[in-house]
Amino acid sequence: MNRILLFAGLQEKAGQESIELDAVGKTVEEIKKKIGQQYQLDRLHEAMTAVNEEYAAHDYKIADGDVIAFIPPVSGG
Amino acid sequence: MSKLFCITDDPISVEEVVQLVSRREAGAINTFIGTVREFTYGKRTLHLEYQTYRSMAEKKLEQLGVEIEERWPEAKTAIVHRVGRLDIEDVAVVIAVSTPHRADSYEASRYAIERIKEMVPIWKKEHWEDGDAWIGDQTETNPYPEGAPQKEDLK
Numbered sequence: 001m002n003r004i005l006l007f008a009g010l011q012e013k014a015g016q017e018s019i020e021l022d023a024v025g026k027t028v029e030e031i032k033k034k035i036g037q038q039y040q041l042d043r044l045h046e047a048m049t050a051v052n053e054e055y056a057a058h059d060y061k062i063a064d065g066d067v068i069a070f071i072p073p074v075s076g077g
Numbered sequence: 078m079s080k081l082f083c084i085t086d087d088p089i090s091v092e093e094v095v096q097l098v099s100r101r102e103a104g105a106i107n108t109f110i111g112t113v114r115e116f117t118y119g120k121r122t123l124h125l126e127y128q129t130y131r132s133m134a135e136k137k138l139e140q141l142g143v144e145i146e147e148r149w150p151e152a153k154t155a156i157v158h159r160v161g162r163l164d165i166e167d168v169a170v171v172i173a174v175s176t177p178h179r180a181d182s183y184e185a186s187r188y189a190i191e192r193i194k195e196m197v198p199i200w201k202k203e204h205w206e207d208g209d210a211w212i213g214d215q216t217e218t219n220p221y222p223e224g225a226p227q228k229e230d231l232k
Binding site: 005007008009012046050053054055069071072073074075076077 | 111127128129130132133134136158169170190193194195196197198199200201202210211212213
């Protein structure tokens with residue numbers, strides 16, 4: 001099983017902070033597409049993806065227990 | 078406050094961040110203080126709200142510290158970023174860099190704030206008189222201009 005974390009505008013749009021699902025074996029890109037459609041997150045393509053607190057490429061394969069986070073464009077400082 | 082790189086919910090003491098990098102070898106301590114601005118392009122901000130992916134943000138600030146050490150081996154850096162609700166003039170971030178000579182401290186400090194705005198998972202929500210919005214980028218440039226993170230940002 002996996003947990004997906006949502007932040008900022010994505011969190012507000014989805015109405016929740018996290019999503020539990022089984023993403024094992026899927027790529028970051030596949031998960032992004034699936035969640036984008038399911039929760040109608042039309043700006044998800046602008047977000048980066050982090051797996052276990054490190055930025056991950058589109059083709060990164062998810063393992064069991066991985067924590068995925070969608071990172072919209074950041075605006076700290 | 079003793080960690081060199083941290084996210085806090087509380088007001089930041091500039092002096093405490095400076096103390097973290099103060100040392101005998103330094104001839105310069107450069108501080109950058111990011112504060113909450115009232116007007117942005119004529120639009121009035123009432124207050125801000127910062128959200129973070131705290132554990133990753135602290136990790137990324139530490140990574141930033143490593144990047145600075147690689148580029149400016151004699152620099153010592155501390156960065157504290159506040160999250161939660163901030164009012165106008167509140168301090169959102171303090172960066173302190175100490176170096177033996179001043180030029181490096183200016184360069185490293187500038188590098189730090191630009192990298193924060195590029196890759197540290199902290200988000201700002203503007204609250205205006207007529208609404209609110211999460212800000213994607215205030216610099217008018219997209220983070221990750223290539224549409225993807227740079228090699229050094231990837232797992």
